[in-house]
Amino acid sequence: MGKRYTEVEFEEIYYQTYKKLYRIAYRYVYNASKTEDILQNVYLKLLNCNKEFENENHRLYWLIRVTINESLDELRRMKRANLVYDDDLVNNSADSSQTVSQFQVDLVRELIGRLKPKEKNIMILYYDNEMNQDEIAETLGISKATVKRYLTKGKEKIKAMMEEIVDE
Secondary structure, three states: OHHHHHHHHHHHHHHHHHHHHHHHHHHOOOHHHHHHHHHHHHHHHHHHOOOOOOOHHHHHHHHHHHHHHHHHHHHHHHHHHHOOOOOOHHHOOOOOOOHHHHHHHHHHHHHHHHHHHHHHHHHHHHHHHHOHHHHHHHHHHHHHHHHHHHHHHHHHHHHHHHHHHHHH
16 A cells, blocks of 8 residues: 655655656646646645655656656647647747847757657756756666667757758
């Protein structure tokens, strides 16, 4: 039988993991309200799960995996409803005072969003959540060599996409 959390324990887990999980989910759906819905589902799954976690890292990796799965499910629902546009980006378009470096960061984030799901997952975990290759491998249940391969492929694709943009 899994762990049942007290209100205090759950709040502690929530405050320790919320920002990290929010960043992950938002990078998939690029919509604040949908991200909140995803996280609500993730935390409900934690409350209802019957899993006994070995330690805090194991629980965090589980939460990340559930967040990714919930985000992918939401993307599928959005595609079915033909809502694959980003209300937040349209409403908060960059103003002329935006710095070049922020523009570059935003561009790379957009390009990461265009990668295949496995490459995208790994790039987000590596760059946004500053997880090392071993942590990513454990979280996603794949080998470190596979993580390294997807990181390399993702970087190469982003570089190629940026070169296309520059050449235009």
